Amino acid sequence: MRVLVVEDDPELGPPIVEGLRAAGLAVDLAVRLAEADLKAAVNTYDCVVADRGLPDGDALDLVRGWRHSGRTVPVLMLTSYGTVEDRVSGFEHGADDYLVKPFAMAELAARVRALCRRHRPPSPPEVTVGSLTMDLPRRRVRRTGVLLTLTAKEFAVLETLMLRAGQVVTRSELIESCWDEMSDPMSNVVDVVIAQLRRKLGSPDPIETLRGAGYRVREPT
Structure with missing residues (x-):
């Protein structure tokens, strides 16, 4: 399973990448929305984990663009924007899951695996x-x-x-x-x-x- 992490915080991005790799996932990192869009265009990902507040915009706008173009890769928003309105907006823009910082790595890995399995053809347990x-x-x-x-x-x-x-x-x-x-x-x-x-x-x-x-x-x- 291959995952794209979109996170610009140098103190958070690399640990998330290493934590997901330790859970057995192949993980790439992008620190800008433009970089994430390019990587998603040239690679096949089973899931994307994205912070909302990136230097070049809100990741929800990127997700909305993906959905309008027919791109169905599951997206988990990993963000400090944690109000009910924030979460509802995330789902309305096309996010598949929403996890608020701070978070437990074990929970993030479990949620990512669930999204990856949902995106792939059904397989028996x-x-x-x-x-x-x-x-x-x-x-x-x-x-x-x-x-x-x-x-x-x-x-x-x-x-x-x-x-x-x-x-x-x-x-x-x-x-x-x-x-x-x-x-x-x-x-x-x-x-x-x-x-x-x-x-x-x-x-x-x-x-x-x-x-x-x-x-x-x-x-x-």
Whole structure:
């Protein structure tokens, strides 16, 4: 899941980014509305988290423009504007959720995940492929009943592969879904995480490499 954070406060933006990354999300940061608009035009985001008071305007105006142009990406307003009128105005302008500062990072991450799931095609809370079972809400993976300890990035990659079990997922698709703009698309980050997953998943290896194409989780024959 890839998220765009729009926040100009240097003491708040980076911690929000790091907190959401620690929760397993790929996160980009914009500090101006124009920058956010450009990034949303060239990248595919599952959710946008936006402060209202940006140096070049109110983020609600940006959201309203997106809605008028048909852009449906979910937007969570994260702002100190906390009156009932402020929240109602946020929803009327096209926001999907509204969280007032100060906030708890755990709540923000939970709300962002809920919006991301709402934006994506519906998926069951539990996915089973062969001996692998993934509990999406609890973020747990078991193989033949044994609970595995995965990093946030390993879980994100395996989630993408299992939700498309039997289909080939390209390296570019994995990077787009599981990494952010700080990742070098020419690096070996995907290979490293796949190798780590294979060690933890054990034998027989459920992840198939198709040279020149990508990866897929084998469906049981």
